[in-house]
Amino acid sequence: MKILLRVSAILWIIWGLVHILAGVLTMKGILTGDISSSVSGIADAIDPNLLQMNYTEASGAIIGQHGFNLFWIGIVTFISAFYIWKGNKNAIFLAAITGGLADLGYFLFMDLGGFVNFIPGTLMTIFSSLAIILSYYVYFKTLKKNRIP
Numbered sequence: 001m002k003i004l005l006r007v008s009a010i011l012w013i014i015w016g017l018v019h020i021l022a023g024v025l026t027m028k029g030i031l032t033g034d035i036s037s038s039v040s041g042i043a044d045a046i047d048p049n050l051l052q053m054n055y056t057e058a059s060g061a062i063i064g065q066h067g068f069n070l071f072w073i074g075i076v077t078f079i080s081a082f083y084i085w086k087g088n089k090n091a092i093f094l095a096a097i098t099g100g101l102a103d104l105g106y107f108l109f110m111d112l113g114g115f116v117n118f119i120p121g122t123l124m125t126i127f128s129s130l131a132i133i134l135s136y137y138v139y140f141k142t143l144k145k146n147r148i149p
Contacts, residue, residue, distance in 0.1 A: 001142065002087070004134045009085040011131035012095050015124055016078025019102075022120075023071025030064035038063050043115040073102045077128075084135055092135040103128045 022041070029038030035055040040048040042063075055063075077099040083091030103125045110116045111125065 001138045004138050005087055006085055008092075008131040008134040008138075009081040011127045011134075012077050012081035012084060012099065015099055015127045015131065016074045016076075016081060018120055018124055019070045019074030019099075020078065021074075023067045023069070023074055026067025026070060027064055030060050030067060035060045035063060038067065042066070043110070044121070045115055045117045069102070073098050087138075089139055092139055096132045096135070099128045100132050 025041055026038045029035060029041065036048070036052045039055070040046065040051045043051065077095045080091040080095035080098075084095060106116075106121065107125050111122055116122065
């Protein structure tokens with residue numbers, strides 16, 4: 001069971017680092033006034049020339065908020081991963097809620113919309129799903145064993 005938690009933790013570490021980087025790059029584009037690069041970085045399956053336009057400041061603020069959310073969600077899952085490694089049940093659920101729900105929205109709107117490439121986006125959705133499945137399996141298997149008949 002320990003190995004499953006460790007695999008889950010490694011998946012969350014990778015997932016967290018990718019999302020921290022994505023958040024930083026998205027916010028960097030907003031802070032430098034290059035909203036188009038932030039949008040094309042997110043919707044990477046779309047020709048960047050189609051996304052080159054003059055975005056309003058409000059659009060930039062929305063994309064900036066998205067970058068900030070990617071950043072903090074990445075940090076939460078990254079930190080949770082080290083506690084998952086140790087078998088902490090609260091960390092299992094914290095990572096699943098933050099990373100899992102973030103990726104659910106990504107899957108529904110970006111993946112199903114056809115706006116993103118398989119790597120890194122869809123692959124990260126697979127990573128988070130697998131991390132959730134592995135850690136939940138361990139949690140519920142050990143919960144069963146620890147029940148008093």
